[in-house]
Amino acid sequence: MIKFFRKIRQKLISENKFSKYLFYALGEIILVVIGILIALQVNNLNDKRNIEANTKNNLITLRAELISNKEKLKFNIDVVNAQIRNSLNLIDSLNKNMDLDDKDLFLLNKIGKLGPLRLKSLTTTSLSDFINSGYYSAFLTGEIKNNLLVYNSEIQNVNVTLDRFEEYWKEIELPYLTNHFSILDMYTQSLSNPSEQANRLTDNTILKSNKKYFTNDLEAFFNNREFASMYTARFAELRAVFYAMDSLISSIDNLIKSINTIL
Numbered sequence: 415m416i417k418f419f420r421k422i423r424q425k426l427i428s429e430n431k432f433s434k435y436l437f438y439a440l441g442e443i444i445l446v447v448i449g450i451l452i453a454l455q456v457n458n459l460n461d462k463r464n465i466e467a468n469t470k471n472n473l474i475t476l477r478a479e480l481i482s483n484k485e486k487l488k489f490n491i492d493v494v495n496a497q498i499r500n501s502l503n504l505i506d507s508l509n510k511n512m513d514l515d516d517k518d519l520f521l522l523n524k525i526g527k528l529g530p531l532r533l534k535s536l537t538t539t540s541l542s543d544f545i546n547s548g549y550y551s552a553f554l555t556g557e558i559k560n561n562l563l564v565y566n567s568e569i570q571n572v573n574v575t576l577d578r579f580e581e582y583w584k585e586i587e588l589p590y591l592t593n594h595f596s597i598l599d600m601y602t603q604s605l606s607n608p609s610e611q612a613n614r615l616t617d618n619t620i621l622k623s624n625k626k627y628f629t630n631d632l633e634a635f636f637n638n639r640e641f642a643s644m645y646t647a648r649f650a651e652l653r654a655v656f657y658a659m660d661s662l663i664s665s666i667d668n669l670i671k672s673i674n675t676i677l
Contacts, residue, residue: 469554470677476540477673480565480666486534487666491659493533498652500527505645508636518599518630525591526600528648530583531576531655541566555676561669568662575658579651590644594634598627 504524544554545566554562591597602625635641 472540472543473558473673473677476544477670477677479537479540480670480673483536484663484666486536487659487663490533491656491663493531494652494656494659497528497531498649498656500524501645501649501652504528505642505649508638508641517632517636518626521595521630521632521635522600525595531579533576536569536572538569541569555672557672558669558676561665561672565662565665565669568658568665572655572658572662575651575655579655582647582651586644587648590634590641594631596628596630599630602627 507520507524541562544562
């Protein structure tokens with residue numbers, strides 16, 4: 415094809431048909447421009463198809479991440495609910511006139527069920543890919559974009575409530591327990607009938623002993639306003655964690671629903 419056009423151009427020049435040559439040259443330029451535009455259009459269409467395919471694959475990955483996080487949140491909520499129940503039961507018990515044979519053992523068992531939160535961590539790798547990259551934004555529906563932002567905001571809210579509870583635990587509750595409660599005896603008593611795994615972890619240590627090392631300061635717990643107030647604060651912080659996680663589950667359901675509409 416190029417050879418054909420070259421022959422025509424050489425013929426027009428040799429015949430001194432300059433005006434026709436200019437007309438021909440203009441037409442050749444137009445053809446080249448059209449060819450370039452077509453090539454660019456094809457390339458853009460290919461890029462668009464690739465981006466849409468990548469976006470779809472990433473939405474599938476995100477949906478799987480959301481489903482996994484929802485299951486983790488259900489576990490975490492069960493943990494938080496158990497802590498809430500144990501906190502309220504302990505407050506109620508300690509503010510009654512109790513006739514217990516062993517108040518130390520009562521405290522060891524009750525407080526041993528509390529402590530810091532041991533939760534499953536959520537995965538946010540796919541979420542970060544969507545939030546931090548504008549690459550996909552043009553190919554997501556407005557509903558998905560909005561639900562992504564809400565989901566991200568709800569995760570941040572959960573993290574804030576967890577940070578607040580951890581701050582409460584480290585700065586208020588743990589120092590109080592360290593001063594008035596035998597954490598060492600809590601462990602030795604809980605391992606009085608240790609499992610095989612616990613035996614491996616505590617072999618040849620004092621934690622396997624049934625010996626009572628310290629006496630708890632009972633006045634710091636029973637009918638004590640400061641302790642009751644502290645555990646009321648614990649309940650409030652745990653309740654905030656619960657509501658944040660419950661709201662996060664709702665945002666996950668909404669995001670999954672919007673993703674399913676285009677997959």
